[in-house]
């Protein structure tokens with residue numbers, strides 16, 4: 569996460585981010601956004617032995633389970649493995665003389681801590697040394713209550729956990745947009761709180777499984793598109809639309825700045841009739857507001873078409889480029 573860059577982005581985008589940032593304590597902010605390390609033994613969870621799940625304090629993604637927690641004697645919460653193979657992203661950290669492996673939330677990029685090779689051998693040998701300030705603990709009994717799975721469990725809203733566990737049950741929704749070069753569009757959507765995943769690909773064209781080269785050739789009809797998976801309890805489709813309008817000039821036909829070609833046309837691919845209605849209403853409202861000096865908005869609003877995931881090197885392009893681990 570690059571805070572300064574976000575601050576200069578559109579007000580709409582920044583507004584959503586500010587909300588997320590405001591809810592972090594100064595210590596949570598320093599750890600997750602500025603890679604600070606909290607004091608050992610003087611943190612919330614180093615000695616927590618209750619069963620439950622540890623979630624990312626920034627985005628709520630499930631990161632660790634009490635089942636993998638062990639007493640390392642270091643004074644920081646220590647785990648032998650993350651909750652799932654994809655929950656935690658590892659990168660090389662060269663800020664100290666000795667190279668270390670940094671652990672990040674793979675959903676939002678929050679700094680969590682570091683990984684070392686001195687964990688219990690019989691459990692794989694890894695030690696995920698994590699800052700309590702990057703975690704939000706949801707006890708097992710609270711998870712069960714929120715899930716409401718068993719027969720006569722009544723959810724008591726006064727004692728149910730404030731966030732986290734309830735959100736884990738929310739099915740994700742999908743939205744697809746094309747605005748300009750998909751690298752930037754993906755990055756903009758990933759910045760929004762509540763966006764769980766964003767994938768770059770090709771949509772709206774005539775052939776199956778097009779390559780980047782074919783799409784850039786301009787003959788397949790595909791647009792560079794981004795498929796957004798989002799949690800509707802944390803970000804609304806209207807919020808996504810607002811970010812979409814703010815991140816490009818929807819009066820430009822087949823170009824954005826220096827990028828020219830039909831693959832850069834502006835499209836909202838709707839997946840439901842509610843999305844279609846919302847998209848048309850927001851386009852109309854934007855036109856009425858006269859923001860573009862009378863120039864018509866050329867954004868197409870069309871039904872979602874097959875989406876072909878782009879080649880791996882296009883995924884999270886800016887994040888990879890900005891990350892020294894990929895130099």
Ligand SMILES: [Zn+2]
Pocket residue numbers: 624625626627628629673674675676677678
């Ligand atoms: Zn996160």
